[in-house]
Every structure is written in structure tokens, then in C-alpha cells.
Amino acid sequence: MTCLLILLCGLSAPAPASAEPPPPLLLAREATEGIDPAPYWISEKLDGVRALWDGQRLRFRSGRPVPAPAWFVRALPAQAMDGELWLGRGRFGELSGIVRTEVPVDADWRAVRYLIFELPDAPGDFSARVMAMRTLVDTAGVPWLGAVAQFRLVQRDTLSERLAEVLAGGGEGLMLHRADAPYLTGRSDALLKLKPWQDAEATVVAHRPGQGRFAGLLGALEVVLDDGRRLRLGSGFSDAERRHPPPIGSRVSFRYRGLTRTGLPRFASFWRVREPL
Template sequence: SSSKYKVKRTMDHYYCTCPAWRNQSAHPVSARTCKHLRSLLGDAYEEARLKLKNPNGPAATATKSTSKGRNGSIPSAKKKAPEVLLAVKWDEESTDPTGWWVSEKLDGVRTLWAPKGGEGREGAMLSRLGNPFMVPKDWMDKLPKDVTLDGELFGGRGEFQSTVGIVKTMGSKGWKNITFQIFDVPSMGNEPFEDRLQWLQENFSEGGKYHSKEFVVVDQTCAESKDHVFDMLKEVEAHGGEGLMLRKPGSKYEGRRSSTLLKIKTFFDAEAEVTGYVPGKGKHTGSTGALKCKMASGKTFAVGSGLSDKQRARPPKVGTIIVYRFQELTKDGVPRFPTFVGEAADKTVAKDAEVPASRKV
């Protein structure tokens, strides 16, 4: 055709600017191919590379005879999103937290371990949309084959963006810094939360059947009072944590948003779509000063705080959904003093935060 596309290699990742390669966004970069890469590298090389990079994924078994869509792209299998328990915000006026279980709200990537991951996989760690993360095979070999686990892939406080990059890359050296923080067992969902927690502690603690340094059961503390919860919140935030989670005692696991799981944060997190860039000034001259963003409400704002020099040099592309953090909204519904957190994992549509009237100034 008259179109021209650019092929690039960065370490062991191959890229192409053609629509066929870009339309495989359901797969990680390391598990995509197209006719241009096949033409340059050869079918045999591509089959071996894809199998190595994503041994359990659909792209690994794609061959030249695979049914393809327009532009030569390989259609993605329709995924069913896992039914996971989602939290609602804590209303301190209506819910007394005394006796509830309290844990830190981790700044990681929500993950469901599915022993039968679908699409021919024997086991997979899935995102909320059902996309597999590029977890090392030895991790999956160590995990139980008869229960599902709910948790987060966690790289440490304040490491959300780097964690997203690592979990989407097969073979990344960064996996040594990631842990699977486990907080529930959905397949045992009809049993009280305390029984599920006991099962986790018995099986993943030292001497347990599935004990491994990569797997951590999230600590749970029984709340003594509302003041006790606020004291824990202050301590977590003082050490760079994001907030707290409250879990109702004796509760079952529900695959939906439920008032049995509450979240507490001083800061609000929201998502926005990148629409453009503000040129940098002063020390940022020649790079990006801020990202122009659009909220789900349609209101626009700019966020520059939180961007590293590397991100200013190569900012998120227009159309990318980003996560930003703020403390309050203006009366016009625009975030005050927003801070860039990172690119959203597995999101295609922005979502605004629910902010009470008391936090609008």
C-alpha cells in the first residue's frame, strides 16, 4: 500500500506503528505481532518469540493461518471480566467502624488469581477487565490450583506507575520488587470473612503450603473505635500510604460493589483523558510543562505536578487515561492542586471522583 509504517526494537520488545499492531491493545507489547514484523523477522522467529513472551496467552498460538481481521490484525477473544468485590466510600456519620477489620489501602494493581484463567490458560492473574498480567511462570506454579485469590500486585508505596509497567511486561527484571498482596478468597465467599482470612494465614504464612516471599497476606486489625481508625489513617498517610480499607466482620464475598467493604482516603483519586500538552517553562523549557486533561464531566484542567523529567520528555499520548490525585474541587467542579499519579491500568474511559459538598471550595 501507499502507507508507510515504522518498526522499532527496544531491548527485546518490538513495535510497529501499523493499525494491526496497535489494535492488539488487549495483549502486552511483548506479545504483539503483525505482518510487517513477520516479514522482517520471519514466521518461525515470531512464533518462538510470542510463545516465550506469553506462553499462556492467545497471541502465543497465533500463526500465519490464524483468522485475521482487517489490516491483518489478530482479533482478541471476548473476555468476561471477573466479578470482584468493589468498595464504597466510608460515611463516618452512618457507619460505626468499631469491630470492623482495617487494612492499608494499597497503591497497586488489582489482581485476581484464577486457577483456570480461560482462553486455554491453566492459570492466570487477571485484571479487573479480564486481561492477563505477565506474571512469572514460577509464581503461578506456586499458587493453589483449587481456589481463587483476590489481591493486588504491589511494588511499594508511591510506585503505582512503575508497577503498572512491570506487570504488563513479560520477563521484566522489576518483578523482583513486586509482591502479590492477598486479601480475600472469592471461591470461599459463602464463608465468613474471618474464616477466609484464617485460611490465608494458615496457608501463606511461614510453614504454610503456599508460603513464598512473593505472596503476602494483607494485615488486618480490628477497629476499636472511630478514633482508632483515624489514628491508623494518619499513621499510614504519614508513611506515604494511600488510605485504609474497612471490612465488615462476618461478611461474605460479593462480586459487586458492596457496603461490606469501605474505603477511607484523605485524598481523592480520579481519572482523566489526556487531550494535549502545555509547553514547559523555566527549567522545563523544551519539554512538557503540564498535561491538558478532560474529566468524565467534560470539564478541563491541567496537571503538571508529579510528572518526572522522563515523563515530561515522553508524556502519555493524547487519548491516554491517567490517574490523578487531589484534595478538593473548586465550585466549578475542577480539581484544585491535582497531582499526576500515573497512567491508568486497563482503563479506556475516565471516571470522576465522588466529592462531598464539604470538599468543594
């Protein structure tokens, strides 16, 4: 009835508020084998949820607000910061559930830390911003705010050893950020990720039935890459995921090792559902 009255009166219904666009962020490229670490600051690649603080609001990389408790954000300094919400190695699933809950649970959030690795639009090169981040965190004195540990290495062998240590401890890999880089956004060679495997995202377009011991379960996901090409992911699933596969239309992350001659990911394996954060 309301819609009919609006039409009869010659009025138009108000358009729904548009979603806020994603904030501009620096995105990493893959590091090449045997890279010289000397020009870079190096840190562990955290398996967390990226979040941008603009001095007033904490947002996911999608632009959506993070439903964090008021006490969590109220204590953060006014300066813009980019970092990861983090629980610890191997706890991404648990963290994702906490930070997506619309009514935040204080007891859960007490274990979450906001670890920063960049200061958007701050002056100077990255070396200067590393020092500024350390000072900012020390001055703020907020228990759940920290700066991602950044260190320098000069030898390729030492870089390989450090990567092996992180992987042995359950970490994902390393990040390399050029020491002389100004603040940048977009995908750039100024920031590199070093891992034993690569990862990418795709959209689920079909479920392929399993055979043999997977009869009656998911056999493979058919996904479409961002460039429009299709790929099948047949490994990496738990039994629960084969019983209840990611729905068609969802975004998933997968791991792979290099590219084929046609440019498709080699040995692609399902990793996890990419939550719409």
C-alpha cells in the same frame, strides 16, 4: 494477494480473537470523615498492581494475563484469590515495569509478592473469609504468597492515629471492609478507602504549553473525565514528565481534595500514567 484470493473465493477472513472481558471485582468507595471503624476489618492500602487468580490463571483487572514466570503461578493453590502484586511502599513504578514485561525476568520476580485480600465466591461473611485466607496461606507454604494484614479497631481516634502512622511510613492510606459483608462485586459501600486525598482517572485529550519557567515544556494536561466533563491538570509533574508528557489518548490518574459546587475535583494534581494492565 492472500486477501484478494479470499475475496475471489467468496470466503471471509477469520475475525481476530476478542479480548477477554475484565473479571468482576469489588471496588471501593471513599470513606467519609469521622467514620466509625467498629463494623470493619482494616488493612493498609497497598500501592501495588491488582491481580486475580482463578485457580489456573493470573490476570490483571483488565482481564489480560499477567506474564508471570511459570514457577510463580505453578505454586499458587487452586482456590480463586484476589489481591495485589507488591514490592513495597513507594515502588509502584518499579513493580509496574516488572509485571508488564512480556518475557518475565526471574530475578525481578523473586522480589514480587502476591498479597491477597479476598476469596472470590467463598462462603460466609468477610470475617470468615479473613480466617480462610490466613489458613490458605499458611497451608500453601508459598514464600511469595501472603494475606494482607487485617485488624479491627473500635475508636475513631485510634483509626486516625493508625492512618497517620501509615502515611508517615510512606503508605497510601487504609482500606475498610465490612466484617459482615458477603462476597460482592462492583462498587460498594462494603469496601471503603481512607486517604488524605482522593484519586480518579481520566483520558488525556490535549497538551497545553507552559509559560514562564515552563516555557517550551508542558504547562497542563487537558483531560476528559468518565462523565464527559473536562479538567486541566497543571501540577504534580516531574521535569521529565513535562518534557515528555503522557500521550494524547492515554489514561492518567490524578489526586484531588473534595469537589467544587459543580461537582468537579478540587485541587486536582497529576499522579501517574495509568498503565493499561
